[in-house]
Amino acid sequence: MNQRATPKPADLAPYIISSLIEADVTEADIEAFVDDVKPYAFPSLAVDLPFIDWLKGLLAGGNKKVTTVSSYPLGGMTTAVKAKQVEYARDHGAYDIDVSLNYLAIKSGDFTSVEEEVRTLVDTAGSLKVVAIPQVTILTSEEKARVCDALLKGGCTTIKTASGFGWKTEVEDVVLIKRLFGKDIHIEVSGGVRTYDDAIAMLAAGAERLHTSTAFQVMKLDKQFTYQKKESS
Amino acid sequence: MTMKRSDFAATIDHTYLKIHRSDAEVRRLCLEAEKYGFASVAVFPVAVPLAASMLGGTGVEVCVALGFHLGGYPPELKAHETEDAIRNGATEVDLVMNVAAAKAERWDLLQEEFERFREAAGDCVAKIILETCLLKDEEKAHACRIAKAAGLDYVKTSTGYKKGATVPDVKQMNSIVAPDLKVKASGGIRTLDDALAMLDAGASRLGTSAGASLMKAFDERFGG
Numbered sequence: 001m002n003q004r005a006t007p008k009p010a011d012l013a014p015y016i017i018s019s020l021i022e023a024d025v026t027e028a029d030i031e032a033f034v035d036d037v038k039p040y041a042f043p044s045l046a047v048d049l050p051f052i053d054w055l056k057g058l059l060a061g062g063n064k065k066v067t068t069v070s071s072y073p074l075g076g077m078t079t080a081v082k083a084k085q086v087e088y089a090r091d092h093g094a095y096d097i098d099v100s101l102n103y104l105a106i107k108s109g110d111f112t113s114v115e116e117e118v119r120t121l122v123d124t125a126g127s128l129k130v131v132a133i134p135q136v137t138i139l140t141s142e143e144k145a146r147v148c149d150a151l152l153k154g155g156c157t158t159i160k161t162a163s164g165f166g167w168k169t170e171v172e173d174v175v176l177i178k179r180l181f182g183k184d185i186h187i188e189v190s191g192g193v194r195t196y197d198d199a200i201a202m203l204a205a206g207a208e209r210l211h212t213s214t215a216f217q218v219m220k221l222d223k224q225f226t227y228q229k230k231e232s233s
Numbered sequence: 234m235t236m237k238r239s240d241f242a243a244t245i246d247h248t249y250l251k252i253h254r255s256d257a258e259v260r261r262l263c264l265e266a267e268k269y270g271f272a273s274v275a276v277f278p279v280a281v282p283l284a285a286s287m288l289g290g291t292g293v294e295v296c297v298a299l300g301f302h303l304g305g306y307p308p309e310l311k312a313h314e315t316e317d318a319i320r321n322g323a324t325e326v327d328l329v330m331n332v333a334a335a336k337a338e339r340w341d342l343l344q345e346e347f348e349r350f351r352e353a354a355g356d357c358v359a360k361i362i363l364e365t366c367l368l369k370d371e372e373k374a375h376a377c378r379i380a381k382a383a384g385l386d387y388v389k390t391s392t393g394y395k396k397g398a399t400v401p402d403v404k405q406m407n408s409i410v411a412p413d414l415k416v417k418a419s420g421g422i423r424t425l426d427d428a429l430a431m432l433d434a435g436a437s438r439l440g441t442s443a444g445a446s447l448m449k450a451f452d453e454r455f456g457g
Contacts, residue, residue, distance in 0.1 A: 023303045023332040023395075024367045048305035050331075074252050074301050076277025078321065081314045088310060104279045107254035138254060 007203070009196050009220040015203060017067055017188065018215045019046035019164075020227060027054060032226035034058050042215065044095060049085060052092040065095035067131075070121075073163035075100030075135065079117045086124045096129035098160050103135055106143060111150040118154030131158045131188060137167040144173065145180050152184060160211060162191035169193075171201050178206035196220055235455050236432075238448075239270055244432060246296050246325075246417070247444040248275040250393055256283060263287035269448050272438060273325055277301065278318050285322025294358070297323035302394040304329030304364070308346040315353035325358040326350075327417075327440075329392055332364050335372045343376060347383035360387035360417055360438075363406075366396035370405065377409040387438065389417035397421025400434045407435030425450035 007015070020033045030051055037045065046067035047055050055066050070085040071077035077085075082099055089097045099121060105113040121130050134147045151159065159177070161169040168191040177187060189202045190211035199210050199218045216223050247266045249258055259280045266274045266288070273294035274284050285295045297318040300311060308331075315326050328350055334342040351359055361380050365373055380388050388406050390398035397420020406416045418431035419440030428439055428447055441447065 021303065021305070023305060023329070023364055024336050025305070026333050026337040028337070048303065048333075049310070050305060050307050050333075072303070074250075074277065076253060076279050076298070076301055077314065078278045078317055080317050081278065081310075084310055084313050085306065088307070102279050104253040104256065104277075108256055135252065138252060 006200055009218075012196070012199055012210075012219050013041040013215075014043060015199070015208070015210050016042050016215045016218065017044045017046055017209055017211045018042045019067070019211060019213055020225075021046060021048050021069060021072070022227075025227065027051065029227045029230075030055060031058065036223075036225050037064075037215070038062075040215070040219075043209075046098070046211070049088055049092075052089060052094045056093055066093070067096050067098065068094045069098045069100075071100040072098060072133075073100055073165050073167070075103045075133070075163075079120055082117070083120055083124045086121050086128065086130065090124070090126055090128040094128060096131050096158075097125070098131045098133055098163075100133045100135065100163055101147070103138065106134070106139065106147055111146050114147060115150040115154040118151050118156045122155040129158065130156050131160050132156045133160045133163050133190075135163060135167055136161045136169055136173040137191065141176060144176060148177055148181055148185055152181070157184065158186040158188065160188040160190050164191045164211065164213070167191045169202075171205050174202055174205035174207050193218060238451060238455070241428075241451055242270040242448060243272050244428075244437065244439050245269075245271040245444045245447065246273045246275045246419075246438055246440045247271045248393070248419070248440050248442045249280070250275065250277065250298055250301065250442070253277050253280050259283050260287060263293070265445050266293045267291045269444065271444055275327065275440060278314070278321065278323075281318055281321040281323050294324045295322055296325040296327060298327050298392075300329035300362075302329060302392040304331055304362070305333060306331075308342070308349045311346060312349040312353040315350060319353075319355065319357055323357065325360070326354050327360040327362055327389060329362045329364065330376065332367050335368060335376055340375060340379060343379050344383065347379050347385060351383050351385055358386045360389045361385050362389045362392055362419075364392055364395065365390045365398070365402045365406075373402065373405060374409055377406050381410050381414055385414060387415050387417045389419055389438075389440065391420030393420040393440070395420070398431060398436075400430055403431055403434035403436050411435065425454060
């Protein structure tokens with residue numbers, strides 16, 4: 001968005017993927033969440049696997065898509081299990097799936113495994129879009145470059161930088177990946193987008209989407225998500 | 234009455250459940266578990282082949298952490314994950330239950346999940362993780378009863394990613410599931426006093442990453 005004017009807070013919605021992924025989130029919570037976000041142009045809402053078709057039903061007739069997750073957020077699952085989850089998400093009609101990678105392989109320098117895993121997942125996914133999570137928070141610059149290279153070789157062209165839950169992304173991470181891979185990799189930022197200024201800095205660095213659980217705060221709206229109100233009460 | 238050192242060690246699942254980033258860390262855990270005689274080494278599925286290769290013949294179990302840490306996917310995927318981990322060498326399986334199902338009072342879903350987990354685990358020790366800090370007392374009780382009916386081996390308090398085990402939780406769980414099932418306390422067990430309090434409350438296993446320092450503290454207090 002370098003050539004364009006800086007978006008105003010209210011114009012940020014089309015860049016934001018709003019998520020409600022927690023162990024105790026129920027259909028009732030998601031229903032309230034959908035009511036919360038309905039007036040805003042968020043392109044996608046992220047929920048855990050069991051809620052995909054049900055959420056699609058709730059969103060029917062609108063433009064919002066359903067994002068889901070695999071091996072999230074810790075990345076400890078095997079390729080076989082991730083493939084099964086991808087298959088499930090595909091069959092239930094999710095638009096995209098954010099997959100935590102095998103960080104043990106990455107930190108051990110085994111980028112062939114990363115490439116093979118992502119190829120398996122992309123092959124399994126069909127029209128479902130696979131978004132890989134390299135978890136930049138725990139990677140060196142060299143590892144960031146090598147994992148992106150492995151993802152491209154495996155056929156994955158979109159990354160979500162980190163998984164949130166305390167794992168953060170810095171503007172420099174986006175700048176580095178953009179410098180090395182340019183338009184070849186689409187960058188969704190997650191982890192640490194809390195305010196309007198965070199969001200603008202990430203977009204200016206080349207991010208195309210922002211994942212945040214505090215979308216209203218980012219858009220400087222004086223309201224809270226129903227689920228978060230419940231949490232803090 | 235003081236426990237024997239070896240009996241204390243045999244309550245510990247030596248646990249590495251941070252994002253896995255080092256084979257060396259898995260190896261260290263396995264070597265320590267063998268040295269102290271811990272019950273098991275608990276790791277994520279990606280580290281199971283390595284742990285299994287190191288622990289074969291040592292008597293230390295290969296415990297795998299499944300569904301981490303949110304546990305929010307359908308029973309058939311959890312059953313598949315369980316079978317996959319066992320094929321890779323796991324001998325004990327710890328699975329995060331579908332907390333959302335309990336919150337929505339979908340006890341039928343939990344029953345299906347626990348039954349399929351039991352079936353998929355086969356002869357392996359099967360532990361279901363309640364994530365007690367998110368549950369009300371009656372929700373914990375209900376989950377415990379379903380676990381008992383499904384013939385699981387353990388109910389386990391916590392993933393360690395949120396608030397951990399408490400003495401009242403362990404007592405409550407034990408009062409419902411004993412003697413058929415045992416209780417594993419996990420999350421926040423850092424000191425010897427924490428560990429002994431959980432055992433006093435009725436826990437048979439402790440999930441902790443502080444195993445080595447717990448043994449040191451045990452030796453200092455009870456003279457090895």
